[in-house]
Each structure stands twice: as structure tokens, then as C-alpha cells.
Amino acid sequence: MPREHLLKIGVSGVRGVVGEFLTPSLTLSFAQAFGTYVGGGRVVVGRDTRTSGPMLQHAVHCGLLAAGCDVVDVGVLPTPTMQIYVEHIRARGGIGLTASHNPPEYNALKLFNAEGQFFNHYERNELLDLYHQRDFSQAQNAAIGHVRRDDGTAKSIHIGRVLAKVDADRIKRRKFKVALDAVNGAGSVMTPEFLTDSLGCRLDAIAIDPTKVFPRIAEPRPDTLGDLTALVQKSGADVGFAQDPDADRLAIADETGHVVDNDDVLALAVLRALAVVPGDVVVNLTTSAAIDDIAKTFHRRVYRTPVGEANVVDTMRAVRAAIGGEGSAGGVIFPAVQLCRDSYIAMAFLLDLMAETGQTVSQLVASLPAYTRKSGKVPFAHGRLGGLMQALEEGFPEAEADRSDGLKLIWPDRWLHVRASNTEPLLRLAVEARDGERALALYDTAWKLLTSL
Amino acid sequence: MRGDSGLRISPVGLRGIVGRGLTATHFLDFAAAFGTYIERGRPVVVGRDPRSSGRMAREGVVSALMACGHEVIDLGVVSTPVVQHALQRLDAAGGIAISASHNAAEWNALRFLGANGTYLPTAESNELLDIYHLRKFRFVEWDSIGTLREDATAIERYIDDLEQVFDFAALRGMRVVVDCCNGTSAPTLRRIVDRFGLDLILINERVEGDAFAHEPTTSARMVELQLGPLIQPLQARAGFLFDIDSDRVAMADDRGRGVSEEMMLPLLADHLMTHMPGRIAITNLSSSALLEEVAAKHGGRVVRVPVGRQAAMDALAAYRPEQIAVAGEGTGAVMMPQFRFIYDGIASMLAVMTMMRERGQTVREILASYPRYEILKGEIPLESPRVPALLMDLQDDYPDARVDRSDGLRVSWPDRWFHVRVSQTEPILRVICEQRGEAPSALFESLMDKVRSYS
Incomplete structure (x- = not known):
């Protein structure tokens, strides 16, 4: 029997398949728990372009009003834009209705604190307990607030913060030709004007209709971006950008249409960010060692965290990092704009690097420290996880072991990381090495070990 | 502690004090039951009264209906009669009015309406209640979720x-x-x-x-x-x-004298039956017997049913519309056939004004022309287990009278009657007693003594 997680209620919020699983009743209760937790006041609510968005948003409004909150409805908006807006208007918090890169039948509630950031680990647990206890604030008639619409200001605030961290004039002077695939997501309402009006690009865009369904698999990966590759090649673009439905993640295609490895996208952003602001770098355990090489040239430290945006953000906040992210997830987190995944600063950094160096995207990627990476998924039976990890560790006694998220084995020139997926009954196996053959050999050895048990 | 939280879930719908007994989840789940109950394909109309809690309730109702795959048409802040009128015009499958009507501001309620604009009859509202209690709602998949549009023209x-x-x-x-x-x-x-x-x-x-x-x-x-x-x-x-x-x-x-709410129905029956002689008037067992005299004057008759909106709805459904002149209660709530039999205060006011114009008389003058009836009302805290014995005992006390046991006990003579019944909204027994001419004080006191002896 497949162990599919059709509904998941956890410390990072609620996520599930809309209909039988993620119901409006459950959404209402979670929103009321949130409203109780933040203690009334204004709460910003926005969403991506999923068909279930408006329906669930009404349920969220209902729960927030019932808890005595006022609602500021920002409609369809990229997640990072919403997070910035929460902080800007000094709201008590925010709820984003988006399942990010998950398929269209999913939706989820992303919860933000008064700074427009994820709650920390302890706060998330407290909120979850409150949800389960169901002891919500219950506003009586005269204490029920209002729902106010705001369509305008959030986008310009976000774009303004991004432009302050790049040299927009030199980008504009280059009049880059840019291809865009916004997956008909929340980016559709902001990315075209951002690229053309703010950065002077000539735009050739597909999938920028927020009223339509996702035309491709929502997660922007090399194997889902055939349309972007074709668009880059047809229009002769300097670069191609692809967003996920809530426009926090970014994938990049170079001038040949080749989709750049997500680790390299993050590496280029780190390269640019460390030149602009002081501070260290935070990435997850599965992110490329190229980050360490780059940080070293700036005399900066790299902190590693378990996989998951919230984990990266928690550490970034604690060490006041300059930049962070998760290589494989295509997320660039730049706190000088906002402590969250943000495809807009990622686009601006890349265009700024191109403008500064005069290099093409493929040349920039080629200049990065070279590593070979390979990853895959291994199904496993319940109860076998511990044994598999144990066997791996014993199989490579000479490596340094990190047990903070699954098992990471580290050698001076290569590493291996195995962890259980949060969403599927799978082990994710990733390896990286300076030498291509050593990487593939390490991957094969680990694969055989894991599947032979 | 009964009635403390103010929550009441019954075939009539959902009612309570918001934030005390009545929560956001009640609103959403009950609307989901309604969304599950009614057919998909035609829109569902929503309207609300101006209570602040209505803003919250509306969000939950809209969400639930959309989740059940319905197109929702929101009329905004409008009266319940306006929602009822809009249903046919918009070819809706049903509607929800968010309103606690004559209750205080802290209250709110959901009222469920069928395609013809009237409240659901008992069989249907019982089914709705069953779906609510089962909580097996028919939420559709992501690609069939309903949409919302607003209609600001409903009042016009x-x-x-x-x-x-x-x-x-x-x-x-x-x-x-x-x-x-x-x-x-x-x-x-x-x-x-x-x-x-x-x-x-x-x-x-x-x-x-x-x-x-x-x-x-x-x-x-x-x-x-x-x-x-x-x-x-x-x-x-x-x-x-x-x-x-x-x-x-x-x-x-x-x-400037207040007119008894009991008089609204006989007054409008007089007016309507003048224009529609020979038709019937539907009312409950507790309203004034003046109605029988008024109906007889116009060659019509009175059908009496148990107290409550549901009994009235069921009675209306049992006759053809062209047989009925009026339906209503002693509370002043009246339905007219020209308006699809919905309780409508504004229509009642216009009908009274029309009557005054046609007769060239004030309400005071019209009422003065009617025979005098005196009504006495009392209430006693309920002792539920003893109610059946009390009613049997009372019935035996008056062997000479006509008896109706369809809602408590109603005992009637040609010139007077009394009705003893259990309230649907409060834990009390109601005693109502009316007589043509003088007030029936002696009868009323002996009834109250008997009722008290059982509490």
C-alpha cells in the first residue's frame, strides 16, 4: 500500500489534497488557532493561483475574524512579497495559501510571524498544540473585525527592496533579452513588470495568466522546463527564468536553453550576495560544497542545517547570515530583502552578475568550483530505516559522520547524504565529489548497499 | 444551565450567541451540510443582516458552498425577504440567509431556503440536520470548486x-x-x-x-x-x-398606541380576504380566534396547525397557492400569496397602508369595528417528565370542549379557548387563554394553578 501523505498537519502548518482531505473546516480551525496565537490585530492573507485558493481563503478569513482579528486581503501575490508586506504594515502575522511547488490538487497554509518570517521551532510547536487543544479565542459580535482589500502596495515595496541591493542602472543598460515561465502562478501578477519596468529587460514570457491552471509540473526542475528551453532557443534569450506557483523558487536556463543545476543557481547568488553585504552563509546538508569554496574566498563561514526552509531560516536568524538557501530546492534566501526564499532577488543577482562581468550565464556557471553531483530515491520498508543508516556508516568507517538529518558522510573531496523524505516513503540519496568518476562510484556503492539489505 | 450558551441546532436551522455557544465552525459545517444536501448545477444565494458577526459567518458559508462545488451569489447586507425573492430570479437551487432576525445583536443564525424561496419543509430540514450530524460533506475535488460573484441589484x-x-x-x-x-x-x-x-x-x-x-x-x-x-x-x-x-x-x-401583535394577522386577513373571498387562512393553535370571525365574514375558513415555522411550511405545502389567502402567527409574522408565502414585514406594512387607503380609515378605526377579544398569557418553568400527565389531566377537566392534541393541548369552546404547550425556544410551558368579550380571568387562573401543581 502506498503511504501517500494526502493530509499533513505538522509544525510547518497544514498541507494536503483539497476536497476530502484538506477541508474548509480544518482550514478554518487552523486559521482560528493562528488568530488566537497572534492575539488579534491585523493579519495579512494572500494566495497563489490554485483553483482552491479563493475557497480556502474565505475559510481562513472566517477563522481569523472569529478569533477577533482584522484581515488584510492581498489576493494573489508571490509568497516573499506577502512576507515583506506583513512586516512593512506591522501586521501581527500572515497566512499564505500555497502548496508551493506541489501539484494543483494540493494546497497548504504557510504561517508568518509579525516580521513576515517563519515562526521558530518552539513557536510552531506551541501553535500546533493550540490547534489540537481547540481552545480558541471566540470573538463576540461587537469584537468581530473587518476584511480589507489591498491590491497595490505590496509589489512595489518588494521590488524596491530588491532594487536597493543591485545596480539596476547597469542591468537596464544591457537591455537583456529574458525568457520567463511563471507557471500561471503568483509570479504572473508581478514578474513581467519587475523584469521590464524595473530592470529594463526585453521579455518573452509564457504561462503568465493567473486565471489558468499550471501548464507544467509545478516544481521548476530540468525535466519539467522543456517549454522554457524551447522559448530561450526560439527567442535567442540571454537567460530563461522559471518560477514555482508561489514564486519563491527559481530555476534558470542559460543562453543555450540548458537548465542550470539548482546548486549552481544558489552558488551564483552567494557569490553576488557576499560581495554586497557582510555575513556568513547557511545552507542545508545536501547543498554543494561549492558554497564552502566560495565562502572561503570571502573569508566567511558556512553553517549546515537539516533539510527544510524553516531549518535554514532558523539558523540564518540565529547567526545573522548574509545569505542562505537550499541548493536542490532552488531557493535563495537573502535577509537584506527578507528572510525567506525569494525568486526576485535571485533573478536580480544573476542579471547583476551578468551586467558586471559581461559574461553569459554558461560562462558564469563554468567559472564556479566544479563538482559532480548525483541524486536518486530508494524505496524502503517501514522499520528498516535505522538499519540502513547503520550499515552505511559501518560501510564507510573512514568518513566523518553527521547525524543531524539522516546520515551525511564527509570526506575531504566528496560527501554522501541519505535521508528519509518528509512526504513520501523514500530515501533520498545524494553524493558529490570533485572527481566525476569518484562521485559515480560512490553513488553506486551506496545504492548497492541500501538496496541489498 | 440550559440555554446558557445560546446554541440551538434544530430543523429550523442554527441559532445562538456568537462566540459563546455559536462558533465559526458551526456556521461553516452547517453550510457544508446544506451544500451537500442541495443539487449542484444551479447557484446558491447568500445574504446577511448587518450584524458584525455576519461578516465572519458569511466567509465560512461562502467557503463551504464553494467547497461543495456551488456557484455562490452574494447579495451582501439585505433582508431575509430580499434573499427569498432573489432565489427565483437567479434560478437558484437554494439560499442561506445569515440573520438572527428579532434577536439581540449578540445573536446570529443560519436560515436555509429552498429553490422557491420558502424555508425547507420538515422532511427536508430533518435530512439536512442528519447530514450535519454525520459530517460526511461532499467536498469536490480541486478542479470542480465553485466560484463567487456578487449581485448588488437585489434590493432594486x-x-x-x-x-x-x-x-x-x-x-x-x-x-x-x-x-x-x-x-x-x-x-x-x-x-x-x-x-x-x-x-x-x-x-x-x-x-x-x-x-x-x-x-x-x-x-x-x-x-x-x-x-x-x-x-x-x-x-x-x-x-x-x-x-x-x-x-x-x-x-x-x-x-401612538401600540397595536397588539396578535392583531396583525386578523387585520391582514380581513384585507386580503376582501380581495380573495372564500380562501383559507393558515395559522397556529395559539393565535387569536378573531381570525375565525374575520374569515367567516368573507366566506373563508381557518386551518390551525402546531406552533412553529416548520408546521406552517408543511401546511402551506398541503394546499394549492390559489386556495390560500394568508398565513401567519400571533407574533405579527404574516405571509401573503402574492409574495410566494414568505414572512415579509415591508409587504405587511404596505398591505396595512393599502387597507387604510381603501377604507379611508385608520388602523384604530378598523380595529374598533372588530368584536372584542381578550387574551391572557402565562409561562411556568418546564418539568418535562410530568408534561404528558399534566396534559391528560387538563383534558379530563374539560370533557365538554373540542380538543386538539397536535401541539400540547388546545381546548376550545365557541367563545373561548386555551392552549398549553412546551416552548420550542425556552425551557418553559406556555399557557394562553382567550375569550370573546371579557378577559377569561377565572379560567386562566385555574389553568395556571393546575400547571403550577405539576412543577
Whole structure:
């Protein structure tokens, strides 16, 4: 029997398949728990372009009003834009209705604190307990607030913060030709004007209709971006950008249409960010060692965290990092704009690097420290996880072991990381090495070990 | 501690004090039950009264209906009768009115309406209640979720419907004072004044959500208190007071005296049966027997059913519309056939004004022409286990009378009657006793003594 997680209620919020699983009743209760937790006041609510968005948003409004909150409805908006807006208007918090890169039948509630950031680990647990206890604030008639619409200001605030961290004039002077695939997501309402009006690009865009369904698999990966590759090649673009439905993640295609490895996208952003602001770098355990090489040239430290945006953000906040992210997830987190995944600063950094160096995207990627990476998924039976990890560790006694998220084995020139997926009954196996053959050999050895048990 | 939380879930719908007994989840889940119950394919209409909690309830209702795959049409802040009128015009499958009507501002409620604009009959509302309790809602998949649109024209179209029945031009010179109690009657009446030039003087006209100028009770006492001092100085012919969703109205005469709410039904029956002789009047077992005399005068008769909206709905469904002249209760809530049998205070007011014009008389003069009836009412805390024995005992005390056991006990003679029944809204026994001519004090006292002996 497949162990599919059709509904998941956890410390990072609620996520599930809309209909039988993620119901409006459950959404209402979670929103009321949130409203109780933040203690009334204004709460910003926005969403991506999923068909279930408006329906669930009404349920969220209902729960927030019932808890005595006022609602500021920002409609369809990229997640990072919403997070910035929460902080800007000094709201008590925010709820984003988006399942990010998950398929269209999913939706989820992303919860933000008064700074427009994820709650920390302890706060998330407290909120979850409150949800389960169901002891919500219950506003009586005269204490029920209002729902106010705001369509305008959030986008310009976000774009303004991004432009302050790049040299927009030199980008504009280059009049880059840019291809865009916004997956008909929340980016559709902001990315075209951002690229053309703010950065002077000539735009050739597909999938920028927020009223339509996702035309491709929502997660922007090399194997889902055939349309972007074709668009880059047809229009002769300097670069191609692809967003996920809530426009926090970014994938990049170079001038040949080749989709750049997500680790390299993050590496280029780190390269640019460390030149602009002081501070260290935070990435997850599965992110490329190229980050360490780059940080070293700036005399900066790299902190590693378990996989998951919230984990990266928690550490970034604690060490006041300059930049962070998760290589494989295509997320660039730049706190000088906002402590969250943000495809807009990622686009601006890349265009700024191109403008500064005069290099093409493929040349920039080629200049990065070279590593070979390979990853895959291994199904496993319940109860076998511990044994598999144990066997791996014993199989490579000479490596340094990190047990903070699954098992990471580290050698001076290569590493291996195995962890259980949060969403599927799978082990994710990733390896990286300076030498291509050593990487593939390490991957094969680990694969055989894991599947032979 | 019964009734403490103010929550009541019954075939009539959902009602309670918001934030105490009645929560957001109740609103959403009950609307989901309704969304599960009614057919998909045609829109569902939603409207609400101005209570602040209605903003919250509306969000939950809209979400639930969309999740069940329905197209939702939101009429905004409108009266319950306006929602009921809009259902046919919009070819809707059903509707939900979010309104606690004549209850205080802290209350709210959901009222469920069928495609023809009337409340659901008992069999259907029982089914709805079963779905609510089972909580197996039919939420559709992501690609079939319903949409929401708004219709701001509902009040105007409702007034169009009124214009089909009432001769507004003929009512132009008749000054009346109206207390809107900060409710939904205000925008509709203001629009009627603007469109037809009626001489309505509106007070408490500002639509309010947090609190109302006074309890929105449509009683003779309340209308006398609020409008009594104004009517004569303003030289008005009558005064009317609406509850929040204007399905009910109370009335004061040209001298500022409150007219008993019991009189609204006989008065309108007289008016309507003048134009529709030989038809029947439907009412409950507790309302004045004056109605029988009025009906007989016009060759009609009275059908009496148990107290409560559901019994009235079921009785209406048992006759052809053209057989019925009027239906209503002693509370002042009246339904007319021209208006698809919905309780509508504004239509009642216009009918009374039309009657005054046609007869060239004030309400005071018309009522003076009726035989005198005196009604006495009492209530005793309920001792449920002893109720059946009490009723049997009472019935045995009056072997000479006609007996109706369909709702408690109603015992009647040609010139007097009494009714003892359990309230549907409070834990009490109600005793009502009426007599033609003198007040039936002796009968009433002996009834109360007997009832008390069982508590």
C-alpha cells in the first residue's frame, strides 16, 4: 500500500489534497488557532493561483475574524512579497495559501510571524498544540473585525527592496533579452513588470495568466522546463527564468536553453550576495560544497542545517547570515530583502552578475568550483530505516559522520547524504565529489548497499 | 444551565450567541451540510443582516458552498425577504440567509431556503440536520470548486416585485413613521421613498453591526415605546417598527398606541380576504380566534396547525397557492400569496397602508369595528417528565370542549379557548387563554394553578 501523505498537519502548518482531505473546516480551525496565537490585530492573507485558493481563503478569513482579528486581503501575490508586506504594515502575522511547488490538487497554509518570517521551532510547536487543544479565542459580535482589500502596495515595496541591493542602472543598460515561465502562478501578477519596468529587460514570457491552471509540473526542475528551453532557443534569450506557483523558487536556463543545476543557481547568488553585504552563509546538508569554496574566498563561514526552509531560516536568524538557501530546492534566501526564499532577488543577482562581468550565464556557471553531483530515491520498508543508516556508516568507517538529518558522510573531496523524505516513503540519496568518476562510484556503492539489505 | 450558551441546532436551522455557544465552525459545517444536501448545477444565494458577526459567518458559508462545488451569489447586507425573492430570479437551487432576525445583536443564525424561496419543509430540514450530524460533506475535488460573484441589484429587483402588487402612487400622501432599528429595512425603505415619493419618516436608519438602538423586538410594547411620542406631533397616520431582517413588523396607531401583535394577522386577513373571498387562512393553535370571525365574514375558513415555522411550511405545502389567502402567527409574522408565502414585514406594512387607503380609515378605526377579544398569557418553568400527565389531566377537566392534541393541548369552546404547550425556544410551558368579550380571568387562573401543581 502506498503511504501517500494526502493530509499533513505538522509544525510547518497544514498541507494536503483539497476536497476530502484538506477541508474548509480544518482550514478554518487552523486559521482560528493562528488568530488566537497572534492575539488579534491585523493579519495579512494572500494566495497563489490554485483553483482552491479563493475557497480556502474565505475559510481562513472566517477563522481569523472569529478569533477577533482584522484581515488584510492581498489576493494573489508571490509568497516573499506577502512576507515583506506583513512586516512593512506591522501586521501581527500572515497566512499564505500555497502548496508551493506541489501539484494543483494540493494546497497548504504557510504561517508568518509579525516580521513576515517563519515562526521558530518552539513557536510552531506551541501553535500546533493550540490547534489540537481547540481552545480558541471566540470573538463576540461587537469584537468581530473587518476584511480589507489591498491590491497595490505590496509589489512595489518588494521590488524596491530588491532594487536597493543591485545596480539596476547597469542591468537596464544591457537591455537583456529574458525568457520567463511563471507557471500561471503568483509570479504572473508581478514578474513581467519587475523584469521590464524595473530592470529594463526585453521579455518573452509564457504561462503568465493567473486565471489558468499550471501548464507544467509545478516544481521548476530540468525535466519539467522543456517549454522554457524551447522559448530561450526560439527567442535567442540571454537567460530563461522559471518560477514555482508561489514564486519563491527559481530555476534558470542559460543562453543555450540548458537548465542550470539548482546548486549552481544558489552558488551564483552567494557569490553576488557576499560581495554586497557582510555575513556568513547557511545552507542545508545536501547543498554543494561549492558554497564552502566560495565562502572561503570571502573569508566567511558556512553553517549546515537539516533539510527544510524553516531549518535554514532558523539558523540564518540565529547567526545573522548574509545569505542562505537550499541548493536542490532552488531557493535563495537573502535577509537584506527578507528572510525567506525569494525568486526576485535571485533573478536580480544573476542579471547583476551578468551586467558586471559581461559574461553569459554558461560562462558564469563554468567559472564556479566544479563538482559532480548525483541524486536518486530508494524505496524502503517501514522499520528498516535505522538499519540502513547503520550499515552505511559501518560501510564507510573512514568518513566523518553527521547525524543531524539522516546520515551525511564527509570526506575531504566528496560527501554522501541519505535521508528519509518528509512526504513520501523514500530515501533520498545524494553524493558529490570533485572527481566525476569518484562521485559515480560512490553513488553506486551506496545504492548497492541500501538496496541489498 | 440550559440555554446558557445560546446554541440551538434544530430543523429550523442554527441559532445562538456568537462566540459563546455559536462558533465559526458551526456556521461553516452547517453550510457544508446544506451544500451537500442541495443539487449542484444551479447557484446558491447568500445574504446577511448587518450584524458584525455576519461578516465572519458569511466567509465560512461562502467557503463551504464553494467547497461543495456551488456557484455562490452574494447579495451582501439585505433582508431575509430580499434573499427569498432573489432565489427565483437567479434560478437558484437554494439560499442561506445569515440573520438572527428579532434577536439581540449578540445573536446570529443560519436560515436555509429552498429553490422557491420558502424555508425547507420538515422532511427536508430533518435530512439536512442528519447530514450535519454525520459530517460526511461532499467536498469536490480541486478542479470542480465553485466560484463567487456578487449581485448588488437585489434590493432594486425586490422593490420591482413589490411594485407589481402595491399601488405606490396611491400611498404617496400617507405619512407614517418607521423605526428601522438599524436593520436591513432602512436601505429598502429609503429607496422606496426615493423611487415612489412615499412620505415615510425613518428613524434609526443607519445600518449598524455592533449594537442596535434598542432590542429589535416587534412587540406592541416596543413600538409604543419607540414611536408613541412621535406619531401625533408628526401628524403621522401610523407607526411601524421592523426587526433587523425586516421579516416582522409591529404597528402603532395614529394616536401612538401600540397595536397588539396578535392583531396583525386578523387585520391582514380581513384585507386580503376582501380581495380573495372564500380562501383559507393558515395559522397556529395559539393565535387569536378573531381570525375565525374575520374569515367567516368573507366566506373563508381557518386551518390551525402546531406552533412553529416548520408546521406552517408543511401546511402551506398541503394546499394549492390559489386556495390560500394568508398565513401567519400571533407574533405579527404574516405571509401573503402574492409574495410566494414568505414572512415579509415591508409587504405587511404596505398591505396595512393599502387597507387604510381603501377604507379611508385608520388602523384604530378598523380595529374598533372588530368584536372584542381578550387574551391572557402565562409561562411556568418546564418539568418535562410530568408534561404528558399534566396534559391528560387538563383534558379530563374539560370533557365538554373540542380538543386538539397536535401541539400540547388546545381546548376550545365557541367563545373561548386555551392552549398549553412546551416552548420550542425556552425551557418553559406556555399557557394562553382567550375569550370573546371579557378577559377569561377565572379560567386562566385555574389553568395556571393546575400547571403550577405539576412543577
